[in-house]
Amino acid sequence: MHRGIAALKGVLQGQKPALLAVSGGADSLALAVLAAVLTGTREGAGLRVGAAVVDHGLQPGSAEVAAAAAQVCRRLGMEPTCVETVRVEDDGDGPEAAARAARMTALAEAARRAGIPARERVPEPRARARRTCSAWSSAVWAVTTSPAPAR
Numbered sequence: 001m002h003r004g005i006a007a008l009k010g011v012l013q014g015q016k017p018a019l020l021a022v023s024g025g026a027d028s029l030a031l032a033v034l035a036a037v038l039t040g041t042r043e044g045a046g047l048r049v050g051a052a053v054v055d056h057g058l059q060p061g062s063a064e065v066a067a068a069a070a071q072v073c074r075r076l077g078m079e080p081t082c083v084e085t086v087r088v089e090d091d092g093d094g095p096e097a098a099a100r101a102a103r104m105t106a107l108a109e110a111a112r113r114a115g116i117p118a119r120e121r122v123p124e125p126r127a128r129a130r131r132t133c134s135a136w137s138s139a140v141w142a143v144t145t146s147p148a149p150a151r
Contacts, residue, residue, distance in 0.1 A: 004034045009043060017048035019111050020078070021103070024053060024069035036076035051078040052110035054103045055085045058095075080114045 008031065012018050020035060022028045032051060038044035051073035055066035066083045073081040084106035090098040 001034070001037070004030075005038050005041075008034050008038055012038070012044075012047055012049070016046065017050065017114070017116055019050045019052055019080075019107070019114055019116055021107050022051045022053050022069050022073055024065045029069065029072060032073050032076055032078060036078065039077070049078055050080040050082075050114055052081075052107055053083045054106050055083055056088050056099050056102065057085065058088060058099065082110050082113070084110050 012035075020028075020032060022032050035047075035049045039047050039049055051070065053066045053069045053073070055062050057063070063085070066085075070081050070083045086102040086106045088095065088098045088102050
């Protein structure tokens with residue numbers, strides 16, 4: 001747990017506020033718990049971490065899973081917490097690409113409503129740092145105030 005908190009602290013350092021995208025799976029809920037623990041420490045006291053749960057509507061019961069994940073995040077003190085429901089329309093690049101595009105659009109909108117200037121994605125060095133937390137890079141994204149990386 002200490003290594004996970006330290007890795008998350010490194011990812012979120014200087015990110016005020018931050019919004020974690022929580023899938024409702026075990027990995028992303030564990031990361032939400034780590035975020036709650038971090039914000040309860042002296043080092044994380046200045047962090048404000050919210051959560052966005054995206055319901056792709058691709059599986060039966062997905063709305064209930066999204067609502068339950070959001071409820072856990074709220075109980076952990078993650079504010080704001082919202083559920084974003086998206087419609088996934090495959091434009092020829094495949095269902096995974098369509099779901100990813102819908103998710104990123106929804107996360108950007110959630111961040112905008114929360115007053116967090118959004119960017120398209122986490123810069124690659126931060127994505128690599130997140131992998132040190134486990135396989136969480138595929139389960140959770142941080143939408144923060146940092147500018148997008150130059151390409």
